[in-house]
Amino acid sequence: MTTVVLMGPPGAGKGTHAGHLAERLGVPVVSTGDIFRAQVAAATELGRTAQRFLDAGEYVPDEVTNAMVRERLAAGDTRAGFLLDGYPRTLDQAAVLDEILVAQGRSLDAAVVLRVDPEDLLKRLLRRAEIEHRSDDTEDVIRRRFQVYDDQTAPLVALYAGRGIHHEVDATADIDTVRERMRRVADLLRPAA
Numbered sequence: 194m195t196t197v198v199l200m201g202p203p204g205a206g207k208g209t210h211a212g213h214l215a216e217r218l219g220v221p222v223v224s225t226g227d228i229f230r231a232q233v234a235a236a237t238e239l240g241r242t243a244q245r246f247l248d249a250g251e252y253v254p255d256e257v258t259n260a261m262v263r264e265r266l267a268a269g270d271t272r273a274g275f276l277l278d279g280y281p282r283t284l285d286q287a288a289v290l291d292e293i294l295v296a297q298g299r300s301l302d303a304a305v306v307l308r309v310d311p312e313d314l315l316k317r318l319l320r321r322a323e324i325e326h327r328s329d330d331t332e333d334v335i336r337r338r339f340q341v342y343d344d345q346t347a348p349l350v351a352l353y354a355g356r357g358i359h360h361e362v363d364a365t366a367d368i369d370t371v372r373e374r375m376r377r378v379a380d381l382l383r384p385a386a
Contacts (some may be wrong), residue, residue, distance in 0.1 A: 195220055195274035195382055196299060198281065198290075200349060201307030203338045204314040204321070206364045207278050210375050214305065215276040217379035223265050225258060225279035250337035252282055252345065259289045266293055274302075283345045287352060303382050304353035305375070307364035311339055 195218045199207050208226065215222045229247065232240030239261075243253045252258075262280050265271070281287040294300050309317075315335055322330030353359040360381070362374045 194272075194299060194302075196294065196302045197274070197276045197382065198301060198304045198349075198353070199276055199278045199307070200304055200346065201364065202309065202311070202314055202342045202346075203335065204318040205307035205309045206368075206371060207307060209368065210307070210364075210371060211276055211278040213372055214375050214379055217376060218274065218276065218383060220274035220276055221270050223262070223271065223275050223277050223280075225253075225262065225277075227278075228261060228265070229253060248334070250334040250341065252341060255283065255285055255289070258282075259286065262290070263293050266297070281349060282342075284348055284352065287349055301353075301356075301358060303358045303360055303378075304349070305360045305362060305378055306350055306353075307362050307371075309364045313365060314339070 197214070197218065197220070199211050199214065201207050208224070211222045211224060229240070229243040233244045233247075234240070239257060242257060246253045258280060262277075266275065277290075281290050290301065315332070318330050318335045319332060321327065350359060360378045362371065362378060364371045364374075366374075
């Protein structure tokens with residue numbers, strides 16, 4: 194069983210690299226961002242609530258996100274492990290994740306953190322906004338998301354480093370180089386056969 198959290202600021206490449214890392218580990222990706230976007234596209238109540246927060250560059254409230262993750266991690270395809278992309282984002286969410294995992298008789302194996310210079314991230318996200326026409330990628334909203342990440346999510350890096358499960362990946366390079374760095378981390382995390 195391999196349970197991994199993939200972390201990094203907005204634009205660091207979590208969505209780009211999550212699938213490859215999960216495939217290498219043999220586990221599914223559980224992406225809160227994908228789930229939120231699907232809910233928004235389906236115009237559900239959760240989607241409308243999530244959209245208001247996403248458009249403002251804020252995190253979706255914990256009670257909504259925690260319930261969604263709890264339900265998703267109870268699905269059969271996550272029994273052998275999972276790669277969480279976009280959760281936890283706060284120390285409170287990390288505590289809830291710990292509770293979920295303890296109740297399931299497992300624990301978190303690793304936190305993989307993607308690192309990129311903030312100005313490089315801004316350029317990436319503005320380019321993505323042009324290509325994908327994303328309402329949550331204006332410069333003001335992006336800068337707000339960076340601040341929210343620094344205030345609320347960055348402390349998780351210290352938490353997981355303190356547990357000895359932190360793995361940092363320089364994600365500044367081109368996609369192939371970063372993918373190779375992620376492959377090396379995956380090889381460290383895979384359980385011995």
